[in-house]
Amino acid sequence: MxxxxxxxxxxxxxxxxxxxxxxxxxxxxxxxxxxxxxxxxxxxxxxxxxxxxxxxxxxxxxxxxxxxxxxRGPGYTALIDIAGVIADKEPASADNIVSSLRAAFEDTKVKGVVLRINSPGGSPVQSGYVYDEIRRLRGLHPDTKVYAVISDIGASGAYYIASAADAIYADKASLVGSIGVTAAGYGFVGTMEKLGVERRTYNSGEHKSFLDPFQPQKPAETRFWQGVLDTTHQQFIASVKKGRGDRLKDKEHPELFSGLVWSGEQALPLGLIDGLGSASSVARDVIGEKELVDFTIExxxxxxxxxxxxxxxxxxxxxxxxxxxxxxx
The missing domain is CATH 1.20.5 (Single alpha-helices involved in coiled-coils or other helix-helix interfaces)
Structure with a gap:
């Protein structure tokens, strides 16, 4: 229960x-x-x-x-920064630099333009675009001078651009020059053979894959590619000579076009630059307008x-x- x-x-x-x-x-x-x-x-x-x-x-x-x-005052100096690699879609692209230049030259208060350069170079095409535009704008506005001021480095394509300016300034320790063209790569043919891997490529056009790093170099294609680089180098040299004129001591120093770089102090007697200075000192002492207004496209x-x-x-x-x-x- x-x-x-x-x-x-x-x-x-x-x-x-x-x-x-x-x-x-x-x-x-x-x-x-x-x-x-x-x-x-x-x-x-x-x-x-x-x-x-x-x-x-x-x-x-x-x-x-x-x-x-x-x-802002009645007059000032336009400042345009060219920093980093000069390439399409980068901050230092031709589109950005050219847009900055045009805005500066269209401003009636601008008494001079300073290109503050800190770049190892980059695309010869992008540099060429900027070079041509600087010279065009200088022709349209002869009273507005353009001064390139190199800070840490102004080499290769960056110096290409600088050579279009009315004058170039740098610090005594700046790196200046590198008037040359380079194209580098790797070859993996021996490695592929050791690994027992066979490379198979299919293309129409006898030389379509002549830069393929997995195929052995052919003397004729190597000579062709060297010719392309030499042509670009000669274009670079011609532009620098046109921009620098008699100031360049290339006859006494043919190594100027060898791809070497010099300090600002060494570059001065070679005619690569016109003086030692900074962006602010050029604005103050050369242009005569110490106020710097930044026109860099951001x-x-x-x-x-x-x-x-x-x-x-x-x-x-x-x-x-x-x-x-x-x-x-």
Whole structure:
């Protein structure tokens, strides 16, 4: 009789425990959902703040530029930075430099232009574009002089550009020159043979794959490629001679076109540069307008904002939409 009376109590107890677990589970789920809801709203308001700041930046940047322009004196020196590798899609691309040059020459308050160069060179095509544009603008605006000022290094394509200026200045320890052309690569023919790997290429055109590093060099193709480099080198030399004129001591020093580099102090007697100085000293002592106004083309506020915020914005949006992070279901 005792066991019969205890059985209903046991079932009752088990049912109570089950209800308690369900109630606890609901409570936990409600707490998790509330946390997720709070987190989503927090992220939403953060995004709103970012958008607000971005719009404010877009609206007030032109106003700040106008205030700066109004605060400038009656005349100033235009400064254009040429930094890093000279190549397409880089900060020192021909498009950016040429756009900066045109803006500077169109400004009636600009009394002179300083190209502040710190570059090891780069594309001969991009350098040639800038060289030609400098000479064109100088012809259209003969009263506005262009001065190249080399800081750490002005070599190869960077010196190509500098040679188009009215005069070149550098620090005594700057690296100047490297009037030459190079094209480098690797050959893996021996390595392929040791590994027992066979290279198979299919092309139409007898010499289409003549730069393939996995195939042995052919004397005729090597001579051809050397001819291409020599032609480009001669174009470089002709432009430098045209830009520097009689100032260049190339007859006494034919090694000027060998690809060597010199310090600014050594470059001066060779005619590679016209004097020692910095961008500020040239603006002050040569142009006569010590105020420097930067005309360098830079990324827009939108581009800078997008690059800095893009990845984190995507992650935050994914979290807000519930696509990331563990959750009790």
């Amino acid at each position: 005792t066991d019969e009376w205890k059985a209903p109590d046991k079932a009752k107890s088990e049912g109570g425990e089950d209800k308690s677990w369900k109630l606890l589970e609901k409570t936990l789920l409600a707490g998790v959902q509330e946390q997720r809801r709070s987190r989503r709203w927090g992220i939403f308001f953060k995004l709103l703040t970012f958008v607000y700041l971005f719009v404010a930046l877009i609206l007030f940047t032109p106003l700040m530029d106008m205030e700066k322009s109004a605060a 990324e827009s506020p939108f581009d800078r904002f997008s690059k800095k915020l893009g990845a984190s914005m995507a992650a935050q949006l994914a979290m807000w939409m519930g696509f990331q992070g563990p959750a009790l279901r």
